[in-house]
Amino acid sequence: xxxxxxxxxxxxxxxxxxxxxxGGEPVLEIRDLSVDYGxxxxxxxxxxxxxxxxxxxxxxGLAGExxxxxxxxxxxxxxxxxxxxxxxxxxxxxxxRDGTRADLLRLSDRELRSTRWQDIAIVFQGAMSSLNPVxxxxxQIVDGILAHRPGLSRSxxxxxxxxxxxxxxxxxxxxxxxxxxxxxxxxxxVMIAMALALEPQVLIMDExxxxxxxxxxRQILEQVxxxxxRLGFSVVLITHDVSLLVxxxxxxxxxxxxxxxxxxxxxDVYRRPRHPYAHGLLGSFPPLHGPRRELSGIPGxxxxxSRLPQGCPFAPRCPHATDVCREARPVLGTTxxxxxxxxxxxxxxxxxxxDVLPAELAR
Amino acid sequence: MKxxxxxxxxxxxxxxxxxxxxxxxxxxxxxxPVTALIGRMQxxxxxxxxxxxxxxxxxxxxxxxxxQYVQYWGLLxxxxxxxxxxxxxxxxxxxxxxxxxxxxxLVGVATIIAFVVGTLIGxxxxxxxxxxxxxxxxxxxxxxxxxxxxxGLITITVFAVNLRWFxxxxxxxxxxxxxxxxxxxxxxxxxxxxxxxTVVLSSVAGWILGMRNMMVTVSSEDYVTVAHAxxxxxxxxxxxxxxxxxxxxxxSSFALSLGFVVGGTLIMEMVFSYQGIGYTxxxxxxxxxxxxxxxxxxxxxxxxxVANMVADFVYVALDPRTRQES
Numbered sequence: 247x248x249x250x251x252x253x254x255x256x257x258x259x260x261x262x263x264x265x266x267x268x269g270g271e272p273v274l275e276i277r278d279l280s281v282d283y284g285x286x287x288x289x290x291x292x293x294x295x296x297x298x299x300x301x302x303x304x305x306x307g308l309a310g311e312x313x314x315x316x317x318x319x320x321x322x323x324x325x326x327x328x329x330x331x332x333x334x335x336x337x338x339x340x341x342x343r344d345g346t347r348a349d350l351l352r353l354s355d356r357e358l359r360s361t362r363w364q365d366i367a368i369v370f371q372g373a374m375s376s377l378n379p380v381x382x383x384x385x386q387i388v389d390g391i392l393a394h395r396p397g398l399s400r401s402x403x404x405x406x407x408x409x410x411x412x413x414x415x416x417x418x419x420x421x422x423x424x425x426x427x428x429x430x431x432x433x434x435x436v437m438i439a440m441a442l443a444l445e446p447q448v449l450i451m452d453e454x455x456x457x458x459x460x461x462x463x464r465q466i467l468e469q470v471x472x473x474x475x476r477l478g479f480s481v482v483l484i485t486h487d488v489s490l491l492v493x494x495x496x497x498x499x500x501x502x503x504x505x506x507x508x509x510x511x512x513x514d515v516y517r518r519p520r521h522p523y524a525h526g527l528l529g530s531f532p533p534l535h536g537p538r539r540e541l542s543g544i545p546g547x548x549x550x551x552s553r554l555p556q557g558c559p560f561a562p563r564c565p566h567a568t569d570v571c572r573e574a575r576p577v578l579g580t581t582x583x584x585x586x587x588x589x590x591x592x593x594x595x596x597x598x599x600x601d602v603l604p605a606e607l608a609r
Numbered sequence: 610m611k612x613x614x615x616x617x618x619x620x621x622x623x624x625x626x627x628x629x630x631x632x633x634x635x636x637x638x639x640x641x642p643v644t645a646l647i648g649r650m651q652x653x654x655x656x657x658x659x660x661x662x663x664x665x666x667x668x669x670x671x672x673x674x675x676x677q678y679v680q681y682w683g684l685l686x687x688x689x690x691x692x693x694x695x696x697x698x699x700x701x702x703x704x705x706x707x708x709x710x711x712x713x714x715l716v717g718v719a720t721i722i723a724f725v726v727g728t729l730i731g732x733x734x735x736x737x738x739x740x741x742x743x744x745x746x747x748x749x750x751x752x753x754x755x756x757x758x759x760x761g762l763i764t765i766t767v768f769a770v771n772l773r774w775f776x777x778x779x780x781x782x783x784x785x786x787x788x789x790x791x792x793x794x795x796x797x798x799x800x801x802x803x804x805x806x807t808v809v810l811s812s813v814a815g816w817i818l819g820m821r822n823m824m825v826t827v828s829s830e831d832y833v834t835v836a837h838a839x840x841x842x843x844x845x846x847x848x849x850x851x852x853x854x855x856x857x858x859x860x861s862s863f864a865l866s867l868g869f870v871v872g873g874t875l876i877m878e879m880v881f882s883y884q885g886i887g888y889t890x891x892x893x894x895x896x897x898x899x900x901x902x903x904x905x906x907x908x909x910x911x912x913x914x915v916a917n918m919v920a921d922f923v924y925v926a927l928d929p930r931t932r933q934e935s
Contacts (some may be wrong), residue, residue, distance in 0.1 A: 324838065326834055326838055328834070355843075359841075359842070360840060362837070362838055362839065362840030363838065363839045363840045364840065367838070368835075368838045370831050370834065370835060370838075371831075372831045375832060376832055376835050377832055377835075378832040378836070378850055378854070379832070379854065379928075379930055380853055380854060380857075380927065380928055380929060381849075382929075389841060389845070390839040390840070393839060393840055393841045394840060424929040424930070426929070426930050440839075
């Protein structure tokens with residue numbers, strides 16, 4: 247499942263990627279997903295052959311700076327991408343509860359509709375705007391339930407909705423409230439309750455706490471993690487807050503310019519980053535524990551996806567870049583010491599190209 | 610309920626202001642009604658009758674403005690709007706009540722049709738934007754861009770004069786007795802078809818464009834994406850989530866256009882010689898018939914107010930965010 251891009255195919259072959267394993271069977275497998283924005287002759291390639299696996303029961307964190315394609319990945323994988331976004335290639339395999347596997351991108355509209363919410367539920371970025379302003383929240387939870395359980399009576403669905411609200415700590419009489427009568431934090435809880443209505447296998451959360459204050463962020467995420475322990479769903483958590491991910495995620499994938507550049511267990515990414523970008527990203531946050539250190543940040547600014555350099559997209563900002571970085575695009579493969587469950591997309595890890603790894607990436 | 614009461618009070622106040630203005634404005638105009646009437650009748654009224662006319666108009670006594678105002682209200686509440694000059698001595702109230710139903714019936718129905726059809730088409734185009742349906746837009750905009758009287762005249766030329774499918778003027782077959790018979794009602798429909806068609810054609814583009822644009826805006830709202838993600842049937846997403854929110858601004862414009870039904874149909878009724886309130890107003894203006902003008906203005910003002918009030922309440926029913934709780 248390693249990505250290969252024609253210009254660097256020969257190099258990619260050197261480090262044929264192994265699958266990162268953290269136990270469990272895969273529940274959602276994204277393979278070589280590519281997305282373009284724009285239909286013209288010169289579309290912007292926003293995702294380029296992204297592969298990502300979510301295992302059953304795990305929390306997978308997806309991090310990266312704004313505009314790197316995190317949300318696009320979530321929308322594309324669930325086929326919610328709005329025009330002018332266009333999926334140009336890839337597969338998204340979902341393993342059902344009974345073990346059957348289906349490619350979401352090739353389902354008929356009807357099959358897709360029945361999969362949605364039932365297997366994959368999403369909590370979106372805008373807590374404030376995710377609820378229909380003209381319907382009571384009870385009705386909005388109920389219509390999702392009834393769309394998938396046509397036999398269920400309205401009152402039974404309403405009971406379920408009340409249960410769900412209690413689950414996220416909102417009194418059930420709030421079912422009769424309109425969205426504008428709730429605070430931002432409550433609305434996001436309602437969204438989470440709504441997402442859990444059909445006990446989905448996968449919960450995708452796209453920056454679920456962006457618009458909320460820090461205390462509320464923590465409360466909500468803790469609640470989700472607690473619910474996950476109880477109900478056993480898998481989570482894809484998209485955020486630019488790496489320190490948050492380090493705490494709650496089992497595995498972290500770091501994206502840069504529409505590609506995944508590093509993927510590893512959360513603790514490994516935090517303590518021993520292997521990609522210069524991941525290292526820079528971690529250097530941009532104050533550490534949660536341990537001695538104080540200088541925040542370094544990453545020089546330069548995020549790349550323009552419509553004018554990416556020929557080689558590694560991070561090369562212009564990378565302190566270790568060499569000629570080969572500027573000419574050939576690296577692919578996701580094992581690290582230099584072939585660590586278990588780790589993938590990185592960087593020429594520094596190719597022994598044929600570089601003799602030694604910079605010390606900061608070799609800890 | 611408290612909200613409704615507050616709105617009602619507001620509209621009562623507005624109505625009072627409008628009626629008061631309607632009382633004062635003609636009194637600020639130069640000239641006096643008796644001389645005007647005698648002038649209009651061009652010698653058919655004996656100048657000796659001047660005094661009796663003054664008595665008739667209540668101008669013989671030297672009443673103060675305030676007394677006149679109180680009297681005006683008293684007469685108004687009895688439904689007395691005075692006597693028309695042109696149709697002397699027919700009461701204005703009678704002329705207005707005769708012409709109003711024609712306008713409300715014809716233009717009201719046409720406006721509702723234009724709103725419903727336009728909103729539905731707009732919903733479809735907005736939802737499936739970028740398809741062939743988009744080409745409906747310039748076609749419909751063309752009809753609203755051409756001057757209305759021209760559209761009316763062309764329609765008469767083509768369908769009434771050349772093809773002889775429809776009558777060119779009037780509101781029903783004069784050989785029939787008005788009444789609730791099938792013959793009469795179908796005749797009204799037949800005579801009203803061309804004027805209604807032109808009203809619909811000229812106004813439907815606005816509804817289509819408004820709804821389409823709102824649909825495009827609303828379709829990219831997060832809650833519509835959420836509705837998709839919930840796996841709701843497309844029909845439910847389009848109607849329950851996208852169109853349900855997109856229609857809100859349409860409802861406000863609809864209310865305003867209902868208000869203009871009574872006042873804004875002047876040209877249509879002139880072109881088609883349709884005996885509605887617009888035609889009456891046109892006659893009143895061109896013959897300096899002040900009492901009739903005043904009556905028409907009053908009816909127009911009140912109908913705008915009533916339409917706004919209805920729209921206000923409908924909007925509150927449709928959008929929970931406008932319900933103030935105190």
